[in-house]
Amino acid sequence: xxxxxxxxxxxxxxxxxxxxxxxxxxxxxxxxxxxxxxxxxxxxxxxxxxxxxxxxxxxxxxxxxxxxxxxxxxxxxxxxxxxxxxxxxxxxxxxxxxxxxxxxxxxxxxxxxxxxxxxxxxxxxxxxxxxxxxxxxxxxxxxxxxxxxxxxxxxxxxxxxxxxxxxxxxxxxxxxxxxxxxxxxxxxxxxxxxxxxxxxxxxxxxxxxxxxxxxxxxxxxxxxxxxxxxxxxxxxxxxxxxxxxxxxxxxxxxxxxxxxxxxxxxxxxxxxxxxxxxxxxxxxxxxxxxxxxxxxxxxxxxxxxxxxxxxxxxxxxxxxxxxxxxxxxxxxxxxxxxxxxxxx
Numbered sequence: 001x002x003x004x005x006x007x008x009x010x011x012x013x014x015x016x017x018x019x020x021x022x023x024x025x026x027x028x029x030x031x032x033x034x035x036x037x038x039x040x041x042x043x044x045x046x047x048x049x050x051x052x053x054x055x056x057x058x059x060x061x062x063x064x065x066x067x068x069x070x071x072x073x074x075x076x077x078x079x080x081x082x083x084x085x086x087x088x089x090x091x092x093x094x095x096x097x098x099x100x101x102x103x104x105x106x107x108x109x110x111x112x113x114x115x116x117x118x119x120x121x122x123x124x125x126x127x128x129x130x131x132x133x134x135x136x137x138x139x140x141x142x143x144x145x146x147x148x149x150x151x152x153x154x155x156x157x158x159x160x161x162x163x164x165x166x167x168x169x170x171x172x173x174x175x176x177x178x179x180x181x182x183x184x185x186x187x188x189x190x191x192x193x194x195x196x197x198x199x200x201x202x203x204x205x206x207x208x209x210x211x212x213x214x215x216x217x218x219x220x221x222x223x224x225x226x227x228x229x230x231x232x233x234x235x236x237x238x239x240x241x242x243x244x245x246x247x248x249x250x251x252x253x254x255x256x257x258x259x260x261x262x263x264x265x266x267x268x269x270x271x272x273x274x275x276x277x278x279x280x281x282x283x284x285x286x287x288x289x290x291x292x293x294x295x296x297x298x299x300x301x302x303x304x305x306x307x308x309x310x311x312x313x314x315x316x317x318x319x320x321x322x323x324x325x326x327x328x329x330x331x332x333x334x335x336x337x338x339x340x341x342x343x344x
Contacts (some may be wrong), residue, residue, distance in 0.1 A: 007328050010036035010073035012064050012080060012088060017182040018102055019079035020051050021317035026077075027057045029321065029335030031328075036072040038064040066091035073097065075327070077320055082210075086122040089147065093126070098327060099147050100320045106130035106149035107214055117210050132218060133323040135332070136267055137163050142326045150323065151218075153179065153315025154211040154233060157244035159218055160270070160290045160314075161305040164263035166222035168254040174247040175215060175231045179311050180240040180281070192235075202235045209233050241281025242311040250303045256294050264292070268333050269314065269322065279308030286310060288318030288336045 009026055013019045014037035026032045034057065037047055043063040048055030062068065066088060069076055075098045078085045082104040089099050089106070108114040111124045121127065131138060131145040134156065142148055151159065158175045178201065181192050196202075212231035219227055236243075250256075257275055264270040269288045273279060277293030284291055291308040309315050318336060325332045 006031055006033040007075055007324075007330075008033050008035045008073045009324070010034075010038070010069045010076045012038045012069060012076055012078045012085075013102075014047065014061065014079070015039040015042050015050050016079055017312055018316040019077075020054060021312045022077050022079060022102075022320060023047065023051075023054055023057060025317055025321050025335055027054070031330050031334055032324070034059065036062060036069055038062050038069070040064060064088060066095065070095035070097055075100070075324060077324070078102065079316075082118055083122075090123045090126065093146055098145070100133070100150055100323055100327075101130075101147065102150045102316055102320055104152065104210065104214075106147060107132060107151065107155075108217060110217065113213055113217060117213055132221075133319065134159055134163070134218070135319060135322045135326060136160070136264065136270065137222065139326055142323050143329070145327060148323045148327065150316065150320045152211050152214055153242055153309070153311040154209075154231070154244070155214045155218065156315050156319065157242050157290075157307045157309050158215045158229075158231075158246060159222070160309070161244065161246045161292060161294075161307045162215075162219050162224075162248075163222040164259045165250065165254065165256065165303070165305070166219050166224040166227075168251045168259075169219070169224050169227050170249045170251065172228050172230055172248070173219070175212075175229055175244060176234075176247070177232070177242065177244040178234040178236045179242045180236055180238040182240045182312055197235060197237045200237060203232060204235060206232050238281070240310055240312050241285055242309050242315055243279065243281050244307045244309075246305045247302055249301065250296075254296075254303070256296055256303060256305070260292060260294065269318075269336070279306050281308045281310070284308050284310050284313065286313065288313050288322060290314050 039061040079102040085103045086105045130147045130149045131141040133148040216229040271291045273293040279291035294305040
C-alpha cells in the first residue's frame with residue numbers, strides 16, 4: 001500500500017451504537033475513505049437522518065449486499081448481531097476483502113465451545129483462521145489477517161487486566177463488570193427503559209452471559225492453566241463506559257507492577273495508574289484508552305486488578321479502528337491519536 005494512500009472502507013450495520021461510532025471515527029480518519037454504509041431497517045435514508053451527529057458524513061444507507069460492498073471497499077467492518085454476520089463475512093472474504101467483525105461469530109477457534117453458547121456455526125472452516133483482535137496482545141497476527149474478530153467489550157476490559165498475568169493466575173477468577181446501557185445494543189427492551197435503568201444498578205445474565213466463556217477461553221490462550229472464570233455483569237445508569245474488577249489468587253512470586261510495565265509501558269492506549277490506582281469510566285469516555293489500577297492485598301493474598309474502558313471505544317469501534325490500522329500498516333494511533341492527546 002502506498003504510504004499515503006487512503007483505504008476504501010465500508011461499515012455494514014452502521015446505525016447501531018457500535019456501527020455509528022465506527023462511522024464517526026472512520027469519517028475523520030486521515031487514511032480511510034468511507035465509501036459505503038448499510039442498514040436493513042433504514043436503507044434509502046441519509047445517515048444523518050438516523051444519527052444527526054453524523055450528518056457531516058453525507059452518505060446514504062444501503063441495504064447490505066455482498067457484491068455492492070465488495071465493489072465499494074477494500075476492508076469492511078461488520079457490526080451485525082451474532083449469527084447474522086457469518087454468511088456476509090464469508091462472502092466478503094471470497095471476494096477478496098479483509099474484514100473486521102465486531103460480532104461474536106468468529107471469537108472462538110473452538111467450534112464446540114462456540115456452538116455450546118451460540119448454536120450451529122455456518123462457516124466453521126473460518127474459525128481457525130480468524131484472529132482475536134485484542135490488539136496489544138495480537139499485533140503480529142492482526143497485521144497479516146484476512147479476518148479479525150474484534151473482542152467483546154466485557155472481555156476486553158477483563159483481558160486487558162488478566163492477559164499479562166495469565167500464567168501466574170490460579171484457581172477461580174471473579175470478574176465483576178459494570179457497563180453503560182449502549183453495550184446492550186440499539187433496540188427496544190423493557191430492561192433498558194429510562195425508568196428501569198436510572199437510579200439503579202442491576203446484575204443480569206450472571207449465570208449465562210456469553211462473554212464468560214470468551215473471557216475464560218482467551219485467558220487460557222494467554223497462558224492460564226486450569227483457570228475458571230465467574231463473570232458477573234451489571235448495567236449502569238449511564239450511556240457508555242465500562243468498569244471491571246478482577247479478583248484472583250496468584251503465584252507467590254508474581255510482581256504485578258513489573259508485568260504491567262513490561263506489557264503496557266510503551267502502549268499509546270493504556271494508562272497505568274499504578275498500585276492502588278482507581279480507574280474511572282468518565283476518564284476514558286470517547287477514547288480508545290484503557291485505564292488500569294491494581295493491588296496485591298496482603299491480608300487475603302488476593303490480587304485485584306481494575307480497568308476502565310469506553311464500551312463503544314476500546315470495547316468496540318475504537319479497537320476495531322486500531323486493528324484496521326495494524327492490518328494496513330498505518331500508524332496504530334492514526335485517527336485515534338487526538339483522543340489521547342486531548343487528555344491529561
